[in-house]
Amino acid sequence: MINPFIGAILFVIFAPVLGGLVAGIDRKVTAHMQGRVGPPIFQPFYDIFKLFEKESAVVRPEINFYIFCYLVFLVITGAIFFAGEDILLVIFALTLAHVFIVIAAYASSSPYAHVGAERELLMMMAVEPMLILAAAGMYVTTGSFFVGEIIDFQLGGGGLLVTWIPLLFIGVVYILTIKLRKSPFDISTSHHAHQELVKGLTTEFSGPTLGMYEIAHLYEMVFLLGFVWLFFAGIPLLGIVVVAVVYFLEILIDNTNTRAKWQFALRSAWLVALVLGIINLVALVLGIIQPGTLGVL
Amino acid sequence: MELLLFLILFPALMGFIFLVFPNNRARDAMVALAALVLIAATVILFIQNYGAGTVIYEIEPGAVSMAMMALEVVLALGVLYLAVKYRQWIVGALTIIGTGVVLFAETLFTGPEHLNNLFVDEFTLIMAMIIGVIGSLICIFATGYMRDYHDHHKEIKDKRRGFFFLLFIFLSAMFGVVFSNNMFWLYFFWEITTLCSFLLIGYAWDEEAQKNAFWALLLNLLGGLGFGGTFLYLAFTEPSGGLIMLDSLIAAGPAIAMIPAALIGFAGLAKAAQMPFSSWLLGAMIAPTPVSALLHSSTMVKAGVYVIVRFAPIYDASFVGFLIALVGGFTFLLASSIAISQSNAKRVLAWSTIANLGLIVTCAGIGNAAAVWAAILLIVFHAIAKSLLFLCTGTVEHRIGSRDIEDMGGLVSILPKITIMMIIGIAGMFLAPFGMLISKWAALRAFLETPYGIFAVILIAFGSAATLFFWTKWMGKLLQVAWKPKPRREGEVSKPEFYSLLALAAGVVIICLGFPLLSSVVVEPFLIGIYGIGASLGEQNIAIMLMMMVVVFILPLSLIFFRRDRRVIPHYVGGRAATMDMEFAGSMGVQRKVELSNYYFDGIFGEAKLGKAGNILCTLFIACIGVVLAMGVIV
Numbered sequence: 001m002i003n004p005f006i007g008a009i010l011f012v013i014f015a016p017v018l019g020g021l022v023a024g025i026d027r028k029v030t031a032h033m034q035g036r037v038g039p040p041i042f043q044p045f046y047d048i049f050k051l052f053e054k055e056s057a058v059v060r061p062e063i064n065f066y067i068f069c070y071l072v073f074l075v076i077t078g079a080i081f082f083a084g085e086d087i088l089l090v091i092f093a094l095t096l097a098h099v100f101i102v103i104a105a106y107a108s109s110s111p112y113a114h115v116g117a118e119r120e121l122l123m124m125m126a127v128e129p130m131l132i133l134a135a136a137g138m139y140v141t142t143g144s145f146f147v148g149e150i151i152d153f154q155l156g157g158g159g160l161l162v163t164w165i166p167l168l169f170i171g172v173v174y175i176l177t178i179k180l181r182k183s184p185f186d187i188s189t190s191h192h193a194h195q196e197l198v199k200g201l202t203t204e205f206s207g208p209t210l211g212m213y214e215i216a217h218l219y220e221m222v223f224l225l226g227f228v229w230l231f232f233a234g235i236p237l238l239g240i241v242v243v244a245v246v247y248f249l250e251i252l253i254d255n256t257n258t259r260a261k262w263q264f265a266l267r268s269a270w271l272v273a274l275v276l277g278i279i280n281l282v283a284l285v286l287g288i289i290q291p292g293t294l295g296v297l
Numbered sequence: 298m299e300l301l302l303f304l305i306l307f308p309a310l311m312g313f314i315f316l317v318f319p320n321n322r323a324r325d326a327m328v329a330l331a332a333l334v335l336i337a338a339t340v341i342l343f344i345q346n347y348g349a350g351t352v353i354y355e356i357e358p359g360a361v362s363m364a365m366m367a368l369e370v371v372l373a374l375g376v377l378y379l380a381v382k383y384r385q386w387i388v389g390a391l392t393i394i395g396t397g398v399v400l401f402a403e404t405l406f407t408g409p410e411h412l413n414n415l416f417v418d419e420f421t422l423i424m425a426m427i428i429g430v431i432g433s434l435i436c437i438f439a440t441g442y443m444r445d446y447h448d449h450h451k452e453i454k455d456k457r458r459g460f461f462f463l464l465f466i467f468l469s470a471m472f473g474v475v476f477s478n479n480m481f482w483l484y485f486f487w488e489i490t491t492l493c494s495f496l497l498i499g500y501a502w503d504e505e506a507q508k509n510a511f512w513a514l515l516l517n518l519l520g521g522l523g524f525g526g527t528f529l530y531l532a533f534t535e536p537s538g539g540l541i542m543l544d545s546l547i548a549a550g551p552a553i554a555m556i557p558a559a560l561i562g563f564a565g566l567a568k569a570a571q572m573p574f575s576s577w578l579l580g581a582m583i584a585p586t587p588v589s590a591l592l593h594s595s596t597m598v599k600a601g602v603y604v605i606v607r608f609a610p611i612y613d614a615s616f617v618g619f620l621i622a623l624v625g626g627f628t629f630l631l632a633s634s635i636a637i638s639q640s641n642a643k644r645v646l647a648w649s650t651i652a653n654l655g656l657i658v659t660c661a662g663i664g665n666a667a668a669v670w671a672a673i674l675l676i677v678f679h680a681i682a683k684s685l686l687f688l689c690t691g692t693v694e695h696r697i698g699s700r701d702i703e704d705m706g707g708l709v710s711i712l713p714k715i716t717i718m719m720i721i722g723i724a725g726m727f728l729a730p731f732g733m734l735i736s737k738w739a740a741l742r743a744f745l746e747t748p749y750g751i752f753a754v755i756l757i758a759f760g761s762a763a764t765l766f767f768w769t770k771w772m773g774k775l776l777q778v779a780w781k782p783k784p785r786r787e788g789e790v791s792k793p794e795f796y797s798l799l800a801l802a803a804g805v806v807i808i809c810l811g812f813p814l815l816s817s818v819v820v821e822p823f824l825i826g827i828y829g830i831g832a833s834l835g836e837q838n839i840a841i842m843l844m845m846m847v848v849v850f851i852l853p854l855s856l857i858f859f860r861r862d863r864r865v866i867p868h869y870v871g872g873r874a875a876t877m878d879m880e881f882a883g884s885m886g887v888q889r890k891v892e893l894s895n896y897y898f899d900g901i902f903g904e905a906k907l908g909k910a911g912n913i914l915c916t917l918f919i920a921c922i923g924v925v926l927a928m929g930v931i932v
Contacts (some may be wrong), residue, residue, distance in 0.1 A: 056862055057863065080841060085838070088741060089729070092730075102769055102773060106776055109707070111893065117773060173617065204869055
């Protein structure tokens with residue numbers, strides 16, 4: 001395992017670059033799926049730079065502060081993760097960051113942002129159990145909550161994490177759609193202009209404020225892909241391939257689904273977490289799942 | 298030892314003085330003074346004893362026990378009188394059975410009298426600090442609050458003398474509960490807390506107050522039967538009385554102590570308002586706010602979890618413990634979910650208390666060292682943050698005339714300081730890197746060390762998602778300032794109210810920053826004394842937590858930066874035509890004002906539905922405990 005500080009620093013510096021590239025490719029692929037040419041790969045960077053050139057105009061001054069906190073704590077979330085620290089702490093820091101964005105939307109006291117805030121909160125509630133159960137599964141498998149030790153376990157011949165907790169992996173991929181704000185779960189705000197919420201959560205953010213929000217989203221994306229990668233960390237290259245496949249799947253789902261109602265998002269996410277979580281964890285505790293149960297890996 | 302007796306007797310004495318003292322500023326000043334003395338005394342107790350481990354104090358029980366027994370009978374007769382007068386036949390029956398059983402059991406013990414009646418250990422110290430410091434601050438708050446209360450409620454008879462009498466007796470009894478090693482003494486103080494809460498809940502003594510007060514009394518008397526059962530059991534198994542002492546009973550191990558542990562656990566579940574007993578705590582909301590704060594934070598329910606956590610080593614890795622953990626776990630999940638559907642701030646707080654007590658009970662039921670670590674810290678964090686929240690809510694209610702969260706929109710512009718304290722309290726309840734979350738985290742880790750713990754983890758995972766929802770939407774509402782903020786009204790808050798709030802808010806911050814110290818100085822030695830091993834979150838994790846906390850405190854400085862070079866403009870609202878003050882052109886040319894309200898999801902998280910489910914489930918679990926013990930399955 002590499003030095004924890006290096007992991008954290010690499011994340012802080014390069015996550016926006018990597019995230020921007022992924023977002024650029026995302027837009028390109030999406031465009032092709034829709035029969036368009038699409039913007040250049042670097043378009044997300046151009047967008048963000050442009051936002052920072054604009055005037056700083058806000059509905060209320062504290063909104064900037066909340067969004068800055070959102071950005072800071074997302075950076076901290078990812079930094080803790082890539083430093084190989086406690087995965088539960090990572091999840092809690094992620095929650096803290098999102099509480100700030102929700103508060104920012106509340107503070108805008110505009111109807112669209114308000115509904116966006118409520119829905120974002122709902123989506124956080126939908127996602128959290130799955131994340132905690134995934135962490136629990138990792139602990140039961142490897143005996144540790146530390147990301148570094150979870151990776152070491154896999155590298156040290158423990159078998160890929162996904163062979164131990166395959167159902168939890170599926171659950172994580174399910175909620176990834178919510179976290180990446182992809183259809184059918186782009187309920188609080190969306191990349192697409194197909195909604196009754198206008199921009200929901202982010203309606204009242206503009207200029208550099210919106211720029212901070214966009215950067216934070218890039219950080220979050222890289223962190224989430226890292227979380228997916230962790231399930232395959234035993235064979236790092238395979239992990240990257242899987243991450244690419246999963247992300248492609250997300251784009252595909254995004255482009256083939258209409259937005260669902262929040263009721264469905266909440267119920268289905270909790271049901272997935274409950275059913276897959278219980279089956280996988282109980283099987284794990286009872287020793288039904290052994291490495292290699294799923295074959296070659 | 299003098300200090301212990303002082304802490305038990307001094308508040309009681311002050312209580313009697315307040316009973317005869319007229320309602321005036323001099324009395325309020327004396328309340329404040331007595332409260333400060335209590336705070337000082339608990340701090341001294343803490344400093345004197347924190348490194349000493351368990352210290353037993355010997356007291357000749359003869360006269361004291363006789364006096365307690367006599368008082369018990371007198372109080373029981375008093376309750377009987379009220380029960381007959383208000384036709385509360387079940388309460389009457391429970392009083393007769395409860396007192397009768399205890400008195401009968403007392404005659405069965407034949408052995409020589411034991412002297413080790415009082416004790417102090419690290420857990421007791423923590424409880425004493427909670428009772429002494431938080432309880433006293435609530436009393437100070439109450440002096441200002443009750444003046445306002447009677448200004449607002451002219452129809453309610455001013456019984457403030459009795460009110461302060463009861464508050465101080467309550468504190469006195471709570472000290473008694475945590476210092477008693479003799480379980481007969483413990484039971485005596487336990488019943489006094491039940492009676493105090495009954496009388497305080499019924500303060501207004503109108504129809505609803507009576508109903509709720511008697512309901513609380515009924516459930517707590519029912520729970521108290523657990524003690525009666527314990528005494529009977531011990532009288533028949535060990536008539537010499539060797540096991541009537543708390544320390545020797547717990548040291549006797551699960552093989553002997555499992556049945557008493559389960560019976561006292563039953564009493565604890567009732568007092569800690571776990572499902573199916575939770576209704577009494579909600580009914581208790583009828584009382585003036587300081588009473589709610591007291592019941593929820595430093596007294597009453599904390600006595601319930603105190604005894605359950607005491608018996609945690611007995612529950613450790615047992616089936617009975619697992620069932621108790623399930624009661625707590627389901628209570629946590631369902632009570633947190635119900636809190637989503639509530640808009641009355643006090644009810645949200647009440648359900649959240651029930652939920653958090655559930656989490657503590659879950660930890661105690663799991664019963665390993667790490668879980669008990671989490672449970673004790675939960676008790677601390679919850680006591681301080683919840684008392685702050687209740688008192689803030691009470692203060693806000695007197696200023697804006699409502700305790701509904703929907704009416705608290707943009708409160709930060711009306712009562713900025715109070716609101717910030719409220720937000721500190723809320724953050725302390727659920728958010729990383731503050732208080733409760735630390736314990737929740739520790740609890741998750743502790744549960745995973747045990748084979749069945751995975752079920753508790755699942756309950757906690759879903760329950761904590763629900764807590765996230767209702768706290769954040771409350772916080773959002775407070776910070777949702779309209780385009781034209783309402784005028785400030787902070788100056789109207791009375792001094793005793795404001796300063797006790799400030800002290801509690803500072804306490805939340807201090808305890809969040811200082812918990813590693815608390816853990817290493819008090820909690821870990823306590824665990825090592827019992828389990829032989831300590832428990833903690835690990836230095837690395839604590840370091841990151843503290844780092845995050847520092848970031849949280851530094852970040853507001855960025856506001857200075859963000860205040861510069863920015864233009865404040867009206868809302869965009871998707872380009873709709875709206876006025877600056879958020880009025881839309883509605884149909885038929887009517888201007889409509891925007892009103893923003895939160896989601897409550899009564900259909901999904903409704904109180905009636907989930908409450909009923911929880912009561913049935915938890916009753917089943919408790920019944921299972923009985924069946925398991927009856928079948929003789931001890932481990």
